[in-house]
Amino acid sequence: MRTARTCRRELLVAVLVACLGALAGGLAAPPAVTAGAAPGKMGMIMPGTIQDSDFNTLGYLALQQIQKQHGLAVSHSEQVAVADAERVAREYLGSGYSIIAFHGAQYLTMVQKLAPQFPSASFIIVSQGRGLPANVWNITRKFHEGFYPLGVLAARATKSDKIGYISGIRLPDFIASLNAAYEAVKQTNPKAQFVYAFTGDQNEPVKARQTAEAQIATGVDVIISSLNLGILGVVEAARGARTPVYVTSFYTDKSAMAPKVYLTSLVLDFGTPYAAIVDHILKGQRGGNYDMRPGSGMELATILNTSPEVVKQVQAVFQEVVRGKAVPEILDRIVVP
Amino acid sequence: METLLAVLADVQFWRLVLVMAAPLMLAALGELLMERSGILNVAIEGMMAVGAVLAFVVTFRSQSFLAGIGAAMLGAAVMAALLAWYAVTQRASQLTAGLALFILGLGLASLIYRVSIGIRLTPPRVPTLPPVAIPGLGELPLLGELLFRHTALVYAAVGLTLLASLGLFRTPLGLRVRATGENPRAVDVLGVSVAGIRYGAAVVGGLCIGAAGAYLPLAITGTFSEGMVGGRGWIALMLVIFGRWTPGPACLGGLLFATVEALEIRIGILTKVIPPQFLSMLPYLFAIVVLVRITQGAQAPRALGVPYHRESRT
Secondary structure (H helix, E strand, O other), X not given: OOOHHHHHHHHHHHHHHHHHHHHHHHXXXXXXXXXXXXXXXXXXXXXXXXXXXXXXXXXXXXXXXXXXXXXXXXXXXXXXXXXXXXXXXXXXXXXXXXXXXXXXXXXXXXHHHHHHHOOOOEEEEEOOOOOOOOOEEEEEEOHHHHHHHHHHXXXXXXXXXXXXXXXXXXXXXXXXXXXXXXXXXXXXXXXXEEEEEEOOOOOOHHHHHHHHHHHHHOOOOEEEEEOOOOHHHHHHHHXXXXXXOEEEEEEOOOOOOOOOOEEEEEEEOOXXXXXXXXXXXXOOOOOEEEEEEEOEEEEEOOOOOOOHHHHHHHHHHHHHXXXXXXXXXXXXXXXXX | OOOHHHHHOOHHHHHHHHHHHHHHHHHHHHHHHHHXXXXXXXXHHHHHHHHHHHHHHHHHHHOOHHHHHHHHHHHHHHHHHHHHHHHHHOOOOHHHHHHHHHHHHHHHHHHHHHHHHOOOOOOOOOOOOOOEEOOOHHHOOOHHHHHOEEOHHHHHHHHHHHHHHHHHXXXXXXXHHHHHHHOHHHHHHOOOOHHHHHHHHHHHHHHHHHHHHHHHHHHHHOOOOOOOOOOHHXXXXXXXXXXXXXXXXXXXXXXXXXXXXXXXXXXXXXXXXXXXXXXXXXXXXXXXXXXXXXXXXOOOOOOOOOOOOOOOOO
C-alpha cells in the first residue's frame, strides 16, 4: 500500500527531475544573437543609480530617447558592480539583446572580453579605450579639453591662490581632467597651489563633504569637482565654509541647488552620441569612435559668481578649445606634484 | 606646507571629528541598549538607510526638520520592533532576522527614494540643520567653536550618551535592562516582563538608530544617496564591543574612529607618498587592531542573542 510518505517522496523526485530537465534544456540551447538578426533590443549597464541627476540619469534619458527615435525595445540595469557586469551583459545577450551599452569606463575590460565572443552583437562603451574590437563603438569623453577652461576659471577666480580638485575613482578620464586643470592653473596663475583628492566613490556625498572640508581647511577657495552625486557633499562643504568657496561640477548644471557657491558646470549631452551611434549600427556600421568634446556634446554652463572679465576670458578659452587648441591628454599618471 | 602637527592643532579639524562622530555615537547607543537587554541587532545599517531616506523625503515634502527626524526615528523603531518580535516572540535566530532586515532596509530605502522622488536632472536637496550656539558658551574662544556651536543632533548624541550612562547604571529600569541581558530568568522570577523590557529596549534603540540615519542627509549632505550610510552601521556594532557595552567608552570609540577617518583625508591632501587605497583602509584597519586588543577580557551580556523561554529547563 502506498503511504503518504511514499507519495511525498515520489513527488519530490518528480519535482527534482523536472528542475534538472529544465536546467539541462536551458544549458543545452541558450538563445544566441544570430548573425543578421534585426537589432531590435538595446540594453544599458550603468554603474550608479539613474536618480543621480548626473552621469547615470543622462545615460538613462539617452536610452529613452533611443527607444522613441528608433523604436528599439530597451532595458537598463543600474548599480552594476564591475564584478557583476559580465554576468548582466551575458543575460542581456542570452535574452536576444543585440546592442549592449556599457555606460561607464570601468567596464572596459568586460567589453574587450565579450565583444570577440559575441561578434554578431554590437557594443557601446564610454571610455578611453583604444584598439577595441570591430563590433564596439567607443564614446570618448575628451574631459581634458573640457576641464582645461575650468582650470583657467579656477585660476582666475581664486582669492586665496589655492585650488582643489576632487574626484571619485581613478579612471583615466578623471586623471586626464585633473592633469589638464592643473596645466591650465599653472599657465594662468603660476603662484596658485593645487591640491587634489580621490574619494574612492563618485556617488558618496558624505565622504565628498569630508574631503572638501579638509581641502577648505587648508585654504582652498575654489574646488573643481569631477564627482557625480558626490558633488552634493562638496556643495554643502562650500555652503558651510566661513569664507567664500566656489565649486564647479560636470555632466549637468546644478547651479540651481546653490547658486551662491557655483562657478559653472561642464555640461555633457549623451543623447546625441548614443542616438548617432545606434543609427550607425542600424545601418550596418557596427564599430567606431565618437568624440565628445567641447562643442560636440560638451558645453560650458553659465558662469556665475565671478567678474565679467573672467567670464569673457574663460569663454574665449573654451571657444579656442572648440576650434582645436591643443590640450595635453595625460591619462596614465598624475603630473600634479 | 602644512604639517601633521598643524592639523592636530587645528580647531576646525576636531570640530569636524565631532560632526562625523555624532551619527556613529547615536547608532552605537541604540545598539548598546538593545544588546544590553539581550537582543543582537545586525540590521543597524539597514535601519540607518531607512532612517536616512525617510528623514530626507519627509523633510523635502514637509519642509520640516522635526517631521523628517521624527519619521526617521519612527521608521527605524518599527524595524527594531520587528526584529524584537522575531527575537522575543518567535524566538528565531536574531542573527538571521537581523541580516534579513539589513538587506530589507537597504532595498526599502532605495525603493522609497525611487517612488517618492523619481528621476530628475536637478538633484533634490533640503537645507542642512543650522548650527545652534549655546548662549554664553558658544562665544568662548576655541572651545566655543569646538564644542558649543553644533547642530541639535550633535548635542543629542552627547546628551543621550550621558543619559544612557545614568539610566543604565543609576536607575532601577537600567538595572532591569542589564539584568535582562545577563540573566532573564532572574528578572522573570521577580515578576518583571522580560519581553516587555526587550521590546522597550529595541524600540528605544531603534529610535536612536533612526536619528543616526537622519543625521546623514539632514546634517551632512542635504540629500539622500543610496549607500550613503557607507558601513557606519557596522562600525556602530563594533563600537559597542569596543566600549564593552558601556555608553561612554562606546562613544569615545566613535570619536576615535572619526579622528582616524578625518586624518586619512588630511594625510591624503598633505602627501601623495602613501597610496590612497591604503589610506582608505586605515580607519577599518585601526578598528580591527583596536578591537582585537580591547576585547581581550571583554564580556558580552550573557544572554545576548539567546531567546528567552520561561518553560525552558536550561
